[in-house]
Amino acid sequence: MNNATKKWVLLKISTFILIPLMTWFIINLVNIYDEEYVEVLKFFSGQPSKFFVSALLIIAFLHSALSINEIFEDYIHDKKIKNVANKTLKLFATIIPLITIVIIFNLSI
Amino acid sequence: MENKNPLSPHIQIYRWHISSLISISHRITGIVNIIALIFICFWIALLLLGEQNYEYINFFFQSFFGKFLILGLTWSYSFQILSEIRHLIWDFGFGYDLNVTKISGLIVILGSFLLTILIFLLGKQFI
Numbered sequence: 001m002n003n004a005t006k007k008w009v010l011l012k013i014s015t016f017i018l019i020p021l022m023t024w025f026i027i028n029l030v031n032i033y034d035e036e037y038v039e040v041l042k043f044f045s046g047q048p049s050k051f052f053v054s055a056l057l058i059i060a061f062l063h064s065a066l067s068i069n070e071i072f073e074d075y076i077h078d079k080k081i082k083n084v085a086n087k088t089l090k091l092f093a094t095i096i097p098l099i100t101i102v103i104i105f106n107l108s109i
Numbered sequence: 110m111e112n113k114n115p116l117s118p119h120i121q122i123y124r125w126h127i128s129s130l131i132s133i134s135h136r137i138t139g140i141v142n143i144i145a146l147i148f149i150c151f152w153i154a155l156l157l158l159g160e161q162n163y164e165y166i167n168f169f170f171q172s173f174f175g176k177f178l179i180l181g182l183t184w185s186y187s188f189q190i191l192s193e194i195r196h197l198i199w200d201f202g203f204g205y206d207l208n209v210t211k212i213s214g215l216i217v218i219l220g221s222f223l224l225t226i227l228i229f230l231l232g233k234q235f236i
Contacts, residue, residue: 012200015193023228026186029149030232033179034170037163041156057150064143071136100150107156 007066014063021056038109045107053104057097065093127214135192138185145182180225187224191217 001009032043043049068089076082155166169175195213198204204213230236 012197015197019190019193022186022190026183027228027232030179030183030229031234034167034175037156037160037167040163044153044156053153057146060143060146064139064146067136067139068143096147096150100153103154103157107153 007069011063011066014059014066017059018056018063021052021059024052025056041107041109044104045109050104054097054101057100061093061097065089127211127218131192131195131214131217134188138189138192141185142182142189145185180229183228184221184225187228188217188221191220191224 028043028049032040044053069086072082072085072089076085152166155163170179195204195217198213204210
């Protein structure tokens, strides 16, 4: 399996997992966004939210990195700029969910 | 070695069709959604700062702009969900007929508004 095929398969698997996760999250977001601090904290620090939000972050950032990489391939002509853009993208797609998951697992009421 | 891959044509030279509208909207909503997710990460991090500091963000979310932002995000996520389902159906080899792509495109556009309403009703526990 070449790299492009691997990327495509990964993109499709992540889409399959993301559709129910995103639906679950957006319904809960509408439910809690204007609630008081304690209610929002209760949501993010409790189960199954901790697990599902962590999974959503990992898969959503992976999916986005793969998708944005495709946009870079389509529209960035310069190879050096494309490389820097891809590396920066990978870095952000790893660090942001990682830090947030650590925060989620440190939240408590 | 020079990359000989063809580049996508620039969007300003396209004659707009439903398919191209859905395609570019899919990319735009994808970018909006990931930016929103980054802000959601900051929102979660703000919880660490305690109840007093959270009042500012709560004030914003209770304002008209906060509610409009969440409504817009719900539409953006709804659009992305339906458009991804359309892509998955294509990946299974269905829906390539020109008329079917037009109909499925319209379903994505109209369905995204209906799904937004449904998500709001479910989220606010009206149903």
